[in-house]
Amino acid sequence: MIEVKSITKTYGKKQNAFTALSDTTFTIPDGASVAILGKSGSGKSTLMHAMSGLDRPETGEVIINGQDILKLKPKQIDEFRSRQMSFIFQSFFVQANESCYDNVSLPLEIANMPIGKRHQKINEALSAVELLDKKMSRARDLSGGQKQRLAVARAIVNDPKILFADEPTGNLDSVTGGVIEDLLFGYNKSRGVTLIIVTHDPELAQKCDIQIHIKDGKVETIKTRKGVKS
Amino acid sequence: MKVRDIVRRAGRSLRQAKARTLLTSLAISVGAFTVTVALAAGAGGQAYTDSLIKNNGDARNLSVYIRNDSSKSDQPQEHGTASEANRQGLLSGSDIEKLKKINGVAQITPAYNVSAAYMTRDDSAKQYDTPLSIKADHTTLPLAAGSLNDNQVSVGGVVIPESYLGVLGFKSAGDAIGQSLIVHIEKPSLMVGGKSTEAMDKTFRIEAVDKKSSTILHYQSALRISSEDGKTIYEYQTAGMPQSDQYYSLDVQVAASADVAKVQGSIKDAGYDVFSLQDIQAALFTFINVVQYGAAGFGLLAILASVFGIINTQYISVLERTQQIGLMKALGARRKDIGRLFRYEAGWVGFLGGAIGTLLAVLTGLLNPLIAQKLNLERGTELLQFNPVTSLLLIAGLVLVAIMAGYFPARKAAKLDPIEALRTE
């Protein structure tokens, strides 16, 4: 369970101060798929960064499985992210010069996984996104959709508990975007992973269990699909 | 992250910026090259000097003269206080006795002044003039044939120069070994310009044939005989003469267990002038060291300059890869890991530069024969001598220096805010 309690994040100082998130509170049950919706500049990305411990809001708590991650030391937060979370970004952020294999290997290296165990995990992740045949190709030679599939493989390789995706289909056409969506929801269903998607796309949001609408840094509405307990 | 993974990733990033990596490491390699060649030349120079010294004198041999120290005794001494020999500026038997008592003195051989009238193969053969030289020290003689025990001529033996072989009727140097050679010795007349009245023939066995070598600074063609034979001839030639038991100098052989400089000091304290090859050797080594360290110093300057190159390259690399750094941090990479990634990258550059520089330097070692030829040195002389241990240490040192140079860029990378880093497209 992820509990977000009255988070406030301000950018800038004094006269220039800008409140990107103010007093935001909500709860996400384990294994849910969540869409964070809102206009550009409404504070969606800021919220995602705060929930993942990448950013530190001035006030509030982010309690994951009973632990306020904002109270952890940097070293512990890094460790936590490495073991429990992963990310997919709008602009892929795959390492263009590295092979697909090495791209997917990165989270395992960061998590200090023994070399012997990595090989199988990487192969599993690559075959899950149907990129096993491109294993040794350099990421720069992939198409946009393939790059995002590679990013998905990288995100799932270390069996995260929470998967954040910031506009994962924003740079893709609707067909390719559909493939990525299917991958993400499939993974969410089959593994019970909590999926948190930041998006503009109402259609994509429809597919999620919970929709959180953000406006000007505040939670406007929270819609929960029937049959999902919140 | 495991060190192995970081090192591999660091190496891979460098391969992706080949031109930049190569250029940065070339700057270091200039320094590595200069230092390696300087050290090699120093080692070669010392080895060459060493062989030069060995072939021209014996480092355990001291030449002792009567003290001629103008600063101390430029006033005349009172008559009757000095021995007859000493008054003439010469040394005598009493000086030998005095020196023998000094600790570490193994053997004293006076510089006997002897001469031969002529040499011949047998009585009926042609007679040839020759200087007679006493080999008192253990200087290495380059030999064309035969052998010497401990570089000393045995009693009754003689070493002849290679250049004598022809006139003495030997076909080769080996031919002469074991053959006998008659030396005619005359006792000089007491009267100035007078004809000598007494003479003797002494038969020597040819023990070895020596030859000229480029490492011998002054080579004299002469018959070389033992100190004992020299003494016999000297005593024969000076018996009854006023200058008997008077020597211009004494050769003191220092015992193998004793310290040459110490013995030299004791003899000096006893009131003599002493010279040793070690003095010259030390002076030459100092000179070589100064030149070597000078050159190596320039190399170190080049390395220092290249450090700024590394820092600059690494800063650019950090800027180029902010996105990668952001991603790694988002995935939970520690600051320590990111810092290491960039420091090891710098370390790779240092390794590459060191390896290239050292390799190029070692390749100049191929010029050794050419250098020897140009400088007219003995064939096979290597003026550039490389030491693998030094080279490895140098490369390791450069890796360390490079890692230290990478410190600031690495710190910048480690401090990057992941959110900022992920915003950059």
Ligand SMILES: Nc1ncnc2c1ncn2[C@@H]1O[C@H](COP(=O)(O)OP(=O)(O)OP(=O)(O)O)[C@@H](O)[C@H]1O
């Ligand atoms: N480092 C920063 N300094 C100042 N203001 C910032 C900073 N980062 C974000 N903001 C502001 O905070 C607000 C929320 O930004 P955020 O990136 O969360 O928006 P978003 O909802 O993700 O928008 P988009 O859909 O365009 O990605 C914006 O108005 C933005 O200008």
Ligand SMILES: [Mg+2]
């Ligand atoms: Mg955003």
